[in-house]
Amino acid sequence: MKITLQYFDECPNWVALERSVLEIIEGRQDVTVTRQAVRTEEEAVKIQFHGSPTLLIDGIDPFADAKPPVGLACRVFRTPVGLAGTPTADQLRAVILDALG
Secondary structure (H helix, E strand, O other), rough: OOOEEOOOOOOHHHHHHHHHHHHHHHHOOEEEEEEEEEOOOHHHHHHOOOOOOOEEOOOEEOOOOOOOOOOOOOOOEOOOOOEEEOOOOHHHHHHHHHHHO
16 A cells, blocks of 8 residues: 655644554555655646645545645644644544455
8 A cells, every 4th residue: 555645844743644544554564655845836736636644555545525725725624622733643544444355
């Protein structure tokens, strides 16, 4: 499985998301994690960037809404306790483990 973490430098939330993902997959040889920095609005539109941070699992955004906005912006996620800059560890664990089968 390939996890891609898309982000832009001005949004600090990607660091926390990366840390959580790495804790969840620790010791797994069947998962690779890569970072993809998005630097311009044009690039964001070209790759359909849903905001920072965006987590792609084998190219799919498991947290995408029906019509997610595209562009250079900090993203918010629906969590059990309200909107947040990252999904909860439980939400991340669920989507990663589900993708692993």
